[in-house]
Amino acid sequence: MAASGNEPRLPRVVIVGAGFGGLEAAKALSRAPFQVTVIDRRNYHLFQPLLYQVATAALSPADIAAPIRSILRKARNCKVLLASVTGVDLENRSVVTDRGEVAYEYLILATGARHAYFGHDEWEPFAPGLKKIEDATEVRRRILISFERAETESDPAERSRLLTFIIVGGGPTGVEMAGAIAELAKYALASDFRNIDPRDARIVLVEAGPRLLPTFDPKLSEYARNALHALGVQVILGEPVTEASATGVRLDGKIIESRTVIWAAGVRASPAGKWLDVETDQVGRVRVGPDLSVPGHPDVFVLGDAALAIHEDGRPLPGVATVAQQQGKYIVKLLMRRARGKEAGPFRYRDPGSMATIGRSRAVAEIGRLKFTGFPAWVLWSLVHIYGLIGFRNRAGVALSWFWSYLTFERGMRLITGPTPGLPETQSPLKGADRRILDAA
Amino acid sequence: MAASGNEPRLPRVVIVGAGFGGLEAAKALSRAPFQVTVIDRRNYHLFQPLLYQVATAALSPADIAAPIRSILRKARNCKVLLASVTGVDLENRSVVTDRGEVAYEYLILATGARHAYFGHDEWEPFAPGLKKIEDATEVRRRILISFERAETESDPAERSRLLTFIIVGGGPTGVEMAGAIAELAKYALASDFRNIDPRDARIVLVEAGPRLLPTFDPKLSEYARNALHALGVQVILGEPVTEASATGVRLDGKIIESRTVIWAAGVRASPAGKWLDVETDQVGRVRVGPDLSVPGHPDVFVLGDAALAIHEDGRPLPGVATVAQQQGKYIVKLLMRRARGKEAGPFRYRDPGSMATIGRSRAVAEIGRLKFTGFPAWVLWSLVHIYGLIGFRNRAGVALSWFWSYLTFERGMRLITGPTPGLPETQSPLKGADRRILDAA
Numbered sequence: 001m002a003a004s005g006n007e008p009r010l011p012r013v014v015i016v017g018a019g020f021g022g023l024e025a026a027k028a029l030s031r032a033p034f035q036v037t038v039i040d041r042r043n044y045h046l047f048q049p050l051l052y053q054v055a056t057a058a059l060s061p062a063d064i065a066a067p068i069r070s071i072l073r074k075a076r077n078c079k080v081l082l083a084s085v086t087g088v089d090l091e092n093r094s095v096v097t098d099r100g101e102v103a104y105e106y107l108i109l110a111t112g113a114r115h116a117y118f119g120h121d122e123w124e125p126f127a128p129g130l131k132k133i134e135d136a137t138e139v140r141r142r143i144l145i146s147f148e149r150a151e152t153e154s155d156p157a158e159r160s161r162l163l164t165f166i167i168v169g170g171g172p173t174g175v176e177m178a179g180a181i182a183e184l185a186k187y188a189l190a191s192d193f194r195n196i197d198p199r200d201a202r203i204v205l206v207e208a209g210p211r212l213l214p215t216f217d218p219k220l221s222e223y224a225r226n227a228l229h230a231l232g233v234q235v236i237l238g239e240p241v242t243e244a245s246a247t248g249v250r251l252d253g254k255i256i257e258s259r260t261v262i263w264a265a266g267v268r269a270s271p272a273g274k275w276l277d278v279e280t281d282q283v284g285r286v287r288v289g290p291d292l293s294v295p296g297h298p299d300v301f302v303l304g305d306a307a308l309a310i311h312e313d314g315r316p317l318p319g320v321a322t323v324a325q326q327q328g329k330y331i332v333k334l335l336m337r338r339a340r341g342k343e344a345g346p347f348r349y350r351d352p353g354s355m356a357t358i359g360r361s362r363a364v365a366e367i368g369r370l371k372f373t374g375f376p377a378w379v380l381w382s383l384v385h386i387y388g389l390i391g392f393r394n395r396a397g398v399a400l401s402w403f404w405s406y407l408t409f410e411r412g413m414r415l416i417t418g419p420t421p422g423l424p425e426t427q428s429p430l431k432g433a434d435r436r437i438l439d440a441a
Numbered sequence: 442m443a444a445s446g447n448e449p450r451l452p453r454v455v456i457v458g459a460g461f462g463g464l465e466a467a468k469a470l471s472r473a474p475f476q477v478t479v480i481d482r483r484n485y486h487l488f489q490p491l492l493y494q495v496a497t498a499a500l501s502p503a504d505i506a507a508p509i510r511s512i513l514r515k516a517r518n519c520k521v522l523l524a525s526v527t528g529v530d531l532e533n534r535s536v537v538t539d540r541g542e543v544a545y546e547y548l549i550l551a552t553g554a555r556h557a558y559f560g561h562d563e564w565e566p567f568a569p570g571l572k573k574i575e576d577a578t579e580v581r582r583r584i585l586i587s588f589e590r591a592e593t594e595s596d597p598a599e600r601s602r603l604l605t606f607i608i609v610g611g612g613p614t615g616v617e618m619a620g621a622i623a624e625l626a627k628y629a630l631a632s633d634f635r636n637i638d639p640r641d642a643r644i645v646l647v648e649a650g651p652r653l654l655p656t657f658d659p660k661l662s663e664y665a666r667n668a669l670h671a672l673g674v675q676v677i678l679g680e681p682v683t684e685a686s687a688t689g690v691r692l693d694g695k696i697i698e699s700r701t702v703i704w705a706a707g708v709r710a711s712p713a714g715k716w717l718d719v720e721t722d723q724v725g726r727v728r729v730g731p732d733l734s735v736p737g738h739p740d741v742f743v744l745g746d747a748a749l750a751i752h753e754d755g756r757p758l759p760g761v762a763t764v765a766q767q768q769g770k771y772i773v774k775l776l777m778r779r780a781r782g783k784e785a786g787p788f789r790y791r792d793p794g795s796m797a798t799i800g801r802s803r804a805v806a807e808i809g810r811l812k813f814t815g816f817p818a819w820v821l822w823s824l825v826h827i828y829g830l831i832g833f834r835n836r837a838g839v840a841l842s843w844f845w846s847y848l849t850f851e852r853g854m855r856l857i858t859g860p861t862p863g864l865p866e867t868q869s870p871l872k873g874a875d876r877r878i879l880d881a882a
Contacts, residue, residue: 044855067855069634073632082589133858134858148484152540192508392845394853404833412834415502416523417502
């Protein structure tokens with residue numbers, strides 16, 4: 001496995017983050033004359049676009065995650081390091097981690113983004129976001145616990161708070177989340193309770209802007225709104241959330257009471273900018289040049305959600321998987337050209353289209369000038385997402401789960417896991433509701 | 442859904458615990474003239490015999506769990522209550538929970554058992570057991586993190602501790618765990634690391650008694666030992682563990698250093714005895730009469746691992762699923778006979794046989810006088826366990842995962858999840874190993 005002593009040492013590339021962009025770069029490098037180290041805090045690559053399905057009990061965490069080591073098993077020039085990066089030493093060309101320092105000749109930062117609260121981090125305990133597996137199982141826990149608590153709640157006001165679910169943010173994640181919760185309540189849970197009817201659950205989607213799915217064609221936004229209405233989801237547009245608390249959210253002058261608020265409204269780039277001590281935009285993205293390198297550091301690249309890269313038309317590139325993947329491939333091509341003494345042209349994004357699903361048989365898709373809605377878009381969405389998963393087992397498992405759910409309307413992953421089975425502190429019901437006699441009939 | 446006011450109220454049966462015994466009782470009661478409330482701290486029934494496969498990354502938690510509500514969906518006379526029981530008020534016939542009190546005419550306590558440390562609860566942080574889903578994901582985390590840490594560990598002594606896995610207890614769980622870890626190291630992880638060879642991992646199974654699988658025929662114990670040897674597992678018999686710590690276990694005079702110790706040695710019954718304030722044996726089991734009722738309380742029954750029930754031959758019944766299931770059915774039959782003014786004979790256990798698997802194509806099975814080993818026993822074991830799972834989705838999912846693992850030797854569920862990706866406090870590597878320069882080559 002070790003290189004023989006006579007060979008010249010190959011240049012070292014360090015990739016931080018094994019998301020869509022980092023992994024694509026690592027795969028491309030596996031066929032190139034470099035020594036590669038992939039550093040990630042997690043031992044798995046996560047297929048984030050389906051995380052909302054874990055949060056709504058349709059899939060298991062392992063269905064949408066694959067160990068980084070097994071993905072890169074055959075890339076013999078790639079090492080994987082499970083470690084937390086704490087900084088970058090630009091002068092000595094080394095990445096500082098909690099497991100030691102790792103030297104590089106080329107550095108690719110593909111560290112992604114976290115959800116963010118527009119400066120109101122104090123809202124996070126009341127309105128968890130959806131970026132990690134633990135986020136998804138926590139949201140799943142809150143949704144399921146709310147129905148359980150409503151079942152034994154005698155105070156009608158509290159029962160109604162427990163059966164109200166607010167999703168903040170009308171982008172793809174918010175739309176998909178709202179549709180999935182509505183289907184969970186309408187179908188999967190419909191006959192499982194004796195005192196409440198889960199179909200009475202109120203699902204509210206709040207978007208600050210004038211329409212849902214703002215990056216899509218307005219016709220598709222309208223379709224999404226109608227499809228959500230058909231599922232019983234209340235859509236509120238043009239009203240930013242001004243406060244989130246344990247009992248709900250405040251909009252401009254209006255309060256919606258709820259025990260379960262889910263945040264899908266904003267993201268903030270990972271601390272790559274802080275590590276590099278360079279200029280970032282207001283959401284923490286590092287401004288990169290046309291070749292994705294950091295100004296003044298031609299051997300340091302930032303890609304994906306961590307980077308502010310500018311499209312040919314002058315607009316920033318969107319924070320989607322395909323941008324990160326194409327950037328990962330581009331950087332490797334650039335490194336290989338440089339190794340031959342050549343330069344590369346600027347990065348160009350080829351938009352393969354975008355899509356979002358609203359629920360069973362309902363979706364929107366936009367590919368170039370083509371626009372699809374309804375069943376065809378939903379089939380396309382399903383195929384693209386199954387194809388995007390890594391590994392046959394994940395594909396087969398997800399296909400099986402979806403097929404099963406489609407036939408039976410069931411959700412198989414309704415597990416409330418975690419340290420205590422009760423409500424989290426921020427979500428506890430009113431004290432007076434406890435210690436009463438339950439009607440066992 | 443509510444009963445009309447003119448009907449006489451049906452007698453109320455409260456079942457605490459939706460394990461094998463409690464669920465079997467609830468299902469049998471669904472066809473009987475009773476009002477039933479099933480109370481559990483968890484919202485799912487767990488198929489505990491396959492928990493070790495979650496701990497070794499072969500299955501996902503949701504594969505072996507099913508929501509209690511959906512299992513009992515069609516049992517319209519059954520309510521499910523997610524609550525923690527804190528006591529039983531025998532005088533007022535009511536179960537006290539953190540969600541209120543639930544009145545009963547008949548009470549069935551099916552609360553199972555936890556793992557136990559023979560009076561050494563201080564060992565638990567160093568040697569977690571395997572009874573809950575959270576136990577299994579924690580054990581999985583520890584096993585996978587140990588390989589990750591070994592990959593970057595430069596101190597040979599610490600690397601050897603990280604690559605040593607000790608399983609305490611030679612019953613079915615211990616044997617299955619040891620075989621599964623050996624296969625994980627030998628096959629699934631074999632090519633995934635660059636600095637260590639996972640096949641060098643040392644797996645040690647320690648049993649205090651003179652042979653493995655003490656409840657099986659001695660020939661099968663011998664087969665299990667040989668099969669484990671063939672997988673590279675070191676089996677130590679006749680040596681009780683006298684201490685467990687962050688660096689390993691102490692046997693009589695001997696120390697085995699290890700960062701990962703797994704406890705499969707002892708169980709302790711749940712606090713049912715304390716709630717009832719009645720006599721228990723040394724592992725906390727409630728002594729019940731021949732009809733499984735608590736002496737002096739003919740309407741209170743205890744079954745399964747929580748009960749000390751005596752076999753016709755004078756020996757206590759074993760703590761296995763089939764005993765609990767038959768007891769659950771028996772109690773319902775007894776209640777129905779009583780309702781018709783008749784008495785029931787004593788509970789009789791019909792032993793359907795027992796089996797344990799050692800790994801791929803290796804198992805032991807004992808059915809009456811018939812004894813099987815090897816591939817036939819393994820196929821039988823697989824079929825019985827798939828059949829025992831609740832719900833088509835779980836069966837299909839587990840069958841798919843097993844088939845996939847059988848073909849590819851892969852383990853798909855290798856996720857390290859939890860609050861921090863590092864080692865738990867009790868398992869942290871020596872401090873001096875940190876902050877060094879890692880060799881990125």
